[in-house]
Amino acid sequence: MSIVIKGGTVVAADRSYEADVLIEGERIAAIGPYLSGDTVLDAAGTCVMPGGIDPHTHLEMPFMGTTTAETWESGTFAALSGGTTMVVDFVIPEGDDLIGALDAWEARAKRQASSDYSFHMCITGWSEATFDAMELVVARGVNSFKHFMAYKGALMVDDDQMFASFQRCAALGALPLVHAENGDIVAALQQKFLAEGIRGPEAHAYSRPPEVEGEAVNRAIMIADAAGVPVYIVHVSCEQAHEAIRRARQKGMRVYGEPLAQHLALDEGEYAHPDWDHAAQRVMSPPFRDKLHQDSLWAGLSSGSLQVVATDHCAFTTAQKRMGLTDFTKIPNGTGGLEDRLPVLWTKGVETGRLTPNEFVAVTSTNIARILNIYPKKGAIAPGADADIVVLDPKAGKTIRASAQKSAIDYNVFEGVEVRGLPRFTLSRGEVVYSAGGNATPRPGRGRFVSRPAFPAANRALSTWKALVAPRAVERDPAHMPIGV
Numbered sequence: 001m002s003i004v005i006k007g008g009t010v011v012a013a014d015r016s017y018e019a020d021v022l023i024e025g026e027r028i029a030a031i032g033p034y035l036s037g038d039t040v041l042d043a044a045g046t047c048v049m050p051g052g053i054d055p056h057t058h059l060e061m062p063f064m065g066t067t068t069a070e071t072w073e074s075g076t077f078a079a080l081s082g083g084t085t086m087v088v089d090f091v092i093p094e095g096d097d098l099i100g101a102l103d104a105w106e107a108r109a110k111r112q113a114s115s116d117y118s119f120h121m122c123i124t125g126w127s128e129a130t131f132d133a134m135e136l137v138v139a140r141g142v143n144s145f146k147h148f149m150a151y152k153g154a155l156m157v158d159d160d161q162m163f164a165s166f167q168r169c170a171a172l173g174a175l176p177l178v179h180a181e182n183g184d185i186v187a188a189l190q191q192k193f194l195a196e197g198i199r200g201p202e203a204h205a206y207s208r209p210p211e212v213e214g215e216a217v218n219r220a221i222m223i224a225d226a227a228g229v230p231v232y233i234v235h236v237s238c239e240q241a242h243e244a245i246r247r248a249r250q251k252g253m254r255v256y257g258e259p260l261a262q263h264l265a266l267d268e269g270e271y272a273h274p275d276w277d278h279a280a281q282r283v284m285s286p287p288f289r290d291k292l293h294q295d296s297l298w299a300g301l302s303s304g305s306l307q308v309v310a311t312d313h314c315a316f317t318t319a320q321k322r323m324g325l326t327d328f329t330k331i332p333n334g335t336g337g338l339e340d341r342l343p344v345l346w347t348k349g350v351e352t353g354r355l356t357p358n359e360f361v362a363v364t365s366t367n368i369a370r371i372l373n374i375y376p377k378k379g380a381i382a383p384g385a386d387a388d389i390v391v392l393d394p395k396a397g398k399t400i401r402a403s404a405q406k407s408a409i410d411y412n413v414f415e416g417v418e419v420r421g422l423p424r425f426t427l428s429r430g431e432v433v434y435s436a437g438g439n440a441t442p443r444p445g446r447g448r449f450v451s452r453p454a455f456p457a458a459n460r461a462l463s464t465w466k467a468l469v470a471p472r473a474v475e476r477d478p479a480h481m482p483i484g485v
């Protein structure tokens with residue numbers, strides 16, 4: 001059984017061109033004019049793009065005394081209906097049982113996922129067992145490890161733990177990821193605002209100013225440089241963080257930055273909303289910022305100093321958010337966006353001219369496929385690539401409504417936003433899993449784990465350079481040494 005996507009414009013990260021796309025089985029077989037197949041999908045007027053990859057999700061994650069309400073079943077179906085064909089989720093171990101946690105995440109995903117998926121492993125402490133387990137994790141196809149510089153008393157790691165873990169990443173050919181906020185300062189500021197009686201969601205933003213993020217990004221980059229490893233900064237929300245990344249890249253360092261669709265589209269005014277639920281639903285870390293920070297993030301995406309747009313989809317219900325009704329520090333941190341990332345970014349990015357369609361593909365799919373070492377299996381429209389494709393109709397639009405979403409939660413942070421650029425079809429490994437106007441349903445168990453081998457190239461290049469420029473003892477002729485000391 002073959003499928004041909006006919007009459008569209010193939011939009012890749014590097015160029016756009018008119019062509020049909022022929023799919024045989026799970027892969028792209030050919031691209032060119034006048035192709036035919038058993039089933040024809042009409043793509044006239046659309047952009048035929050690599051399916052979105054969201055590299056930052058938290059499905060069914062235990063966090064802050066509760067568990068995210070988005071299941072693997074609802075989350076991956078929501079992703080597909082929004083044109084995202086693969087998610088990368090964060091495994092949070094209890095203590096140093098990395099393998100036990102990976103098994104648990106894998107079991108949940110395998111049973112429920114409709115889309116393909118992969119994992120990052122979180123490092124939440126440091127021990128010999130963690131050191132040993134990291135090698136096993138990489139052998140299981142997980143080549144990235146996340147470190148939290150925030151969430152003091154819970155997930156946060158210290159600089160020395162992070163340095164040890166980064167060095168281990170360097171040795172294993174793995175990529176460290178960092179949630180960069182100065183957790184000590186955040187904790188102190190939280191106490192200050194509580195003491196002053198500012199207990200609402202607005203204090204969440206007050207306690208996490210941009211400087212707190214900028215400082216931590218600088219520190220993470222310095223630690224990565226000392227360890228001789230590239231580093232990927234998740235949910236970059238402000239100019240201070242972006243500036244640190246930009247500067248490091250100008251110095252030749254391999255530092256990657258990931259803004260979120262929410263930070264690009266929504267601002268800090270959300271926390272001043274008179275309705276407590278509205279404001280609490282938008283509590284996430286780092287918080288939404290002002291328009292100048294948004295401008296910085298957009299500029300980073302178009303100039304290349306930021307590479308990826310994710311969602312950090314971490315969806316709690318309104319009832320869960322109310323755990324922090326009298327104390328903002330107890331509001332579970334996280335927002336949704338998985339289903340809306342592509343149309344929101346198309347509307348706010350491509351339609352406004354901030355991004356070209358090719359840059360859109362780069363930041364929603366191709367760049368992260370490269371960074372995570374799964375390109376061109378994923379992130380490409382090319383013969384031999386997995387047929388993960390979104391046929392995106394730039395003219396199709398809607399108003400985002402929680403009442404119509406596939407996501408399991410009862411609100412949407414983009415409620416009321418008018419978007420265009422909706423999927424006409426989403427294909428996952430050659431199967432149409434969503435079509436506009438069709439009646440797609442979740443396909444639990446259909447999604448497959450995407451193994452990501454270690455990527456020695458960047459790490460080897462770095463360690464070669466580090467060895468070349470390493471401090472060395474100066475060989476001195478004894479004739480030039482003082483006598484008798």
Ligand SMILES: NC(=O)NCCC(=O)O
Pocket residue numbers: 058179235283284285286312314333334335
């Ligand atoms: N971002 C957020 O507020 N929640 C999800 C966990 C994390 O990534 O920090």
Ligand SMILES: [Zn+2]
Pocket residue numbers: 179234235285
């Ligand atoms: Zn984070």
Ligand SMILES: [Zn+2]
Pocket residue numbers: 056057058312314
């Ligand atoms: Zn996250």
